[in-house]
Amino acid sequence: MAGLARSVAAAILLLSMTSFGFAANKVIIILDASGSMWAQIDGKPKLEIARESLRTVLQSVPADDEIGFMAYGHRQKGSCEDIELIVPPQAGSASAISAAADSMKFLGKTPLTAAVKQAAEALKYTEDKATVVLITDGLETCGGDPCALGKELKETGVDFRADVVGFGLSADEGRQIACLAENTGGKYIQASDEKALQQALVETVAAPAPAPEPAPAPAPAPAPEPAKPAFNFTPSVVMAEGGSEISNNSNAWEIYKADTDGTRGDQVMTEYGDLKTNLEPGDYIVIARDDEARSEQKIKIEAGKTYDPLFTLNAGTLVIHPHASQGSEISGEARVDFAYPGGSTTHYGDAKATVPAGEQKVTVQIGAGTATETVQLAAGQTVEKDVVVGVGHAVLNAYYTAGGDKADNSGIGFEIVKAKKKIDGSRESVEHSYGPDSKFWLPPDDYVALTTLDLAVSEQPFSIKAGDNQDIKVTLDAGVLAMSAPGAYSIEVLSSKKDIEGKRKSLGLSYGDSWQQTVPAGDYVVIRHMSAEGQEKEVPVTIKAGARTEITVQ
Template sequence: MKSFLRTILASALVLGGAMSAQAADRAIIVLDASGSMWGQIDGKPKLEIARQALRSVLTTIPADTELGLMAYGHREKGSCSDIELVVPPASGSASAITAAADSMKFLGKTPLSAAVKQAAEDLKYTEDKATVILITDGLETCSADPCALGKELEQSGVDFTAHVVGFGLTAEEGRQVACLAENTGGKYIQASDAKGLEDALAQTVAEPAPAPAPAPAPEPAKPEFNFVPELALAEGAAALKDAGNAWEIYKANADGTKGERLTTEYNNYKGSLEPGDYVIRATLGEAAVEQPLKVEAGQAYKPLFVLNAGTLIVRPRPSDGGDINTGAAVVLDFPGASHPATYYGETKIVLPAGETKVKVTIGQGEANETIQLAAGQTVEKDIIAGVGRVVVNALYAQGGDKVDAGGLDVRVYKAKKKIDGTREQVTYGYGPDNKFDLPAGDYVAVARMDQAEAEQPFNVRVGEAGDVTAVLGAGVLAIDAPGAKEIRVYAARKDIQGNRKEFGYAYDQKHQATLPEGDYVVEADLGDAGKKEGSASVKAGERTELTVQ
């Protein structure tokens, strides 16, 4: 996707001076660990891109910066209270933050407002200067108002600032969270790919504060407006009004090329420019046009910029007649793109006229189409990924309780084995109620909880939904060994060599594991008291408790 991040950051340095990026003396990074971070950009999950960006940027932060990490949605699905200060703010915390992000699960909802509020409170924002950097790939999903929160924190804080990095958000989605930053004097930065996210973190976390600019000298009075540009999609088309477009204004170099950036304005802009030579660049969606402008004293200018672009509306659907999939990845490769742009769900975007290649991905299903777009034209297109949906769960025993734990590992394979006897893995997930969108065909679900594993074959048909349940034939063994330094679990039965198969261990006094139905021996290392053994029989769907002392 085209990255406009450097454009946004440079313009922020001009607008008002006070918006210049500064390193935070004491700050908390709030990381979106919701399930949507499994979405992909350029074939790579967003959560992996975020981890890599943190690893890179955190090596450059000033040594005296007190930095912490807060996450939400990383422990539970469907919870608006799953918020945790994973690493408290402290100097030298970069390695701890990196390690925490690398080991984090991405599961739940997006309570971004509550997370920012908690981070502000942990920084004692009503007593000290405090900065929060929010990285989110989605909008608030927990009935809160980020805009109102920004005003509240600004009014009650001593010197509070929130920066927001919108990772993979559309322009419209970005406007819905940008107010959180703007209402606290912070910055909203749109990061559309790995490089954009790394640049955004460098600007909000790692870049040292610039020296304050000297106060500008008073300027003489000027005419109210001498530059009123208009924008159209095509020759002869009506001028656009409040379209969400941007006007980038540059000083012109002697050879007519773009020089120093002066400002970026939006929508129906009216302004006054000093006499001189300029280059004006107009952008809307993924389309852009630029042209020179020579301003002379006492003259007014109303230039028309023609984008030579059209509007494409893509509605990704799992099957013919199916509902629009809001999590679908829509990748657009259009004329003039340095690399394809990625959007999500129903996509409405202005693109340069010409041939656009569209790839829609829903789960493991993919569809590709080529669309011809003329200047001024609007093309609406339903694109069918051709998938059905299954929800995979596991039971401890036939007719028994569902395995309702985040440690449940579910992997989906193609049913047909390869020549070496192995199967090709298609996708995976964690916890109960895993939803998979798959092309038509035969598959095998492999569910594993601790030491118990079961396979369940199933078939997928396009446009249909189904449930897949694997029966582990297992129970839970809970062990209490007071004073133990180590606990190990073995099968009771020895093999022909006299050895027992190991079924897990723990360096603790307590250990709990899901085990296949059967008989087991538990060995506890009690230190000076030596090693003690106990035995237990595990039944499918039941809990067994054992004390070894």
């Protein structure tokens, strides 16, 4: 299912780039990089589907198309100004856009209205024809009015249109942003799940043609001519020599003009499933694909002749069912890497891949655990295999005191390290996570959870066995200190004890006249600084575990 999600997502993005106006001189693709793109479709994060779709589709974009790439929410959390034109519109920008998408973080808000406005201005929409393709999985979260913007851009632009792909939105959510596309004369495509993606593709590609004009009065019937074939090019494809033809619409066809030196020239078409078409006389390069398998032939088309070449992929199918431990359910959190002769691909969850025949190296990763197996795959063969990684599951939470209140704070940091120290006294770091209910998949071993919340740090040893499902409670032995110092330049917290030189250790400093921190239980001194160099007053304070302490330094 994950492989199908990837291929369908790639197809819908290709549809955006072709049917959505990529014949225009300049186009900017806007990608939603908000934190919600970590959500999954069929066990695969939407951001991975978007990345792979961009990489696949951009390889087929004509070289002279000028394409730019913009993103929002990829640099800062909670910012409505985090909008960046990463790749300006230019020919040959495919690799730059793919690289930018692959390295991008997904963590911010959704200022989609402002992003579309900035993209239109970057395209000089009041002077030239311009197209913007917005791919979003969320609604406007920064106060913009996408409907009003659509009307404004249509009225002030020369020939402007915005096309919108609602990736994972509900029907009601889609209606709220469809007006942005409709008010500019563009299209809105609902892509809520695999079925919706497929239906959108079918409805757009296979849309019925307009009704023909009424025919004129019939002329005298000419003498009958010999019947001509409806199509002159009807290729077929098989997995292995002598095998059955692939007919499940999982395959794709790419047809290019052949240059005089025999290399690939301009793209003629990309089609999916059964192909029946008419090609003008000339030399072509035709590629048959099914997932990661491909076969290429050079075809010379001559007038009056028909061609039905057979393409042999010399490939098979691997179906990998990943499990965290023996007897457990199939893991939707698993990453499955296939390394096949000539390349590699990544799927998520229950994984199915069509790959070139030969030796296959399959690596399954669940959290910090991995398992690798080698499979010999013959052409035309389907191999189905369960792979057990052998990990246990742990959910970590921090508490101010044992049996006390849970620290329900997104700033909590958990680092899992191995309990056994190295020769230099350090420990090997295994995994990181932030916030309450942090989940870890870990191989069997002894570990220590290093937990940090503001100025409080705690170490909690624990052990994991394959198949474990543990709820680990970390005791911080800390309280909350709320400090106020009217008019202060900065506030500093120091240990109350002095070292042999009479100095006190600084635990932390914050600029401004108020500060709240989680602090280990104990005695401290809070200092109010009235300038960068000066110190005006200090107040002693005792912090009790599980309690809140408020002080004012005047």
